[in-house]
Amino acid sequence: MKRRDLYASLIIGAAVGLLIQPIxxxxxxxxxxxxxxxxxxxxxxxxxxxFALWLCSLIAKIWKAFYQFGQFAAVGTLNSFxxxxxxxxxxxxYGGTISTPLFAVFKAISFLCATTNxxxxxxxxxxxxxxxVNAGEVTGFYTVAIIGWAANVAxxxxxxxxxxxxxxxxxxxxxxxxxxxxxxxxxxxxKYFVFKKxxxxxxx
Numbered sequence: 001m002k003r004r005d006l007y008a009s010l011i012i013g014a015a016v017g018l019l020i021q022p023i024x025x026x027x028x029x030x031x032x033x034x035x036x037x038x039x040x041x042x043x044x045x046x047x048x049x050x051f052a053l054w055l056c057s058l059i060a061k062i063w064k065a066f067y068q069f070g071q072f073a074a075v076g077t078l079n080s081f082x083x084x085x086x087x088x089x090x091x092x093x094y095g096g097t098i099s100t101p102l103f104a105v106f107k108a109i110s111f112l113c114a115t116t117n118x119x120x121x122x123x124x125x126x127x128x129x130x131x132x133v134n135a136g137e138v139t140g141f142y143t144v145a146i147i148g149w150a151a152n153v154a155x156x157x158x159x160x161x162x163x164x165x166x167x168x169x170x171x172x173x174x175x176x177x178x179x180x181x182x183x184x185x186x187x188x189x190x191k192y193f194v195f196k197k198x199x200x201x202x203x204x
Contacts (some may be wrong), residue, residue: 001057005071006050012078017042019060019081026171027086034053049074063111065191068126072187075121078115079114080179084179088171098170104157107175110184111152115145118186137194144189152178 021038033041056070087110091098098106119141123129129137156178163169 001050003053005053005125009049009053010046012074012121013046014042015078016049016081017045019078019085020045022092023081023084023088023172026092026167049077064117068191069128069187072117072122072190075118075126075180076183076186078121079118080176080183082117083110083114083179084157084172084175087175088111097165100157100161103160104153107153107156107178108149110175111149111178116148118145120191123195128188129195140194141190144186144194148182148185148189152162154178155181160172 020041022175024033024041053067053070053074056073060067060070062177087106090106090109094106123133123141156174159177160170160174163173168179
């Protein structure tokens with residue numbers, strides 16, 4: 001595994017370890033998390049991300065594309081926590097019962113924040129683009145992203161509508177359902193359409 005990848009995965013893991021803090025506080029308000037527990041959660045993600053990518057580098061010796069998939073998964077995890085984190089911040093600031101239309105608006109905003117992060121990480125790290133950003137690449141990326149956005153919002157809103165009006169279901173389960181569908185769609189779209197000429201090797 002390249003040193004650059006080690007540092008990138010460490011940054012991603014640390015960011016996830018920070019972003020999960022307000023999510024836990026919002027969804028598990030009745031559970032008291034001590035400082036030691038919060039630090040432990042942060043350290044776990046900061047260490048786990050590089051370890052998981054290292055495992056992907058071993059599997060990539062058999063299936064080359066798996067390393068790139070591991071990078072995409074790391075970025076996707078960060079995107080997911082940005083998505084859920086922003087959404088939880090919105091619901092926390094709003095404070096009231098969220099109607100289905102308002103839920104869709106909040107979800108769209110959080111998803112767009114995650115997508116912006118996705119573009120920079122996937123372009124520069126996952127798919128290793130060193131060229132200047134061009135119109136075709138941006139258009140392709142956002143075409144895939146917009147379709148993913150529609151699927152994300154639709155699935156999340158649907159799951160929210162069929163479940164209980166609990167914070168866990170509304171703030172976590174429904175958004176995660178949308179994220180999972182989008183994750184698969186985006187990887188296929190980015191790899192085989194937007195960045196199809198990019199090849200990444202796990203070795204220096």
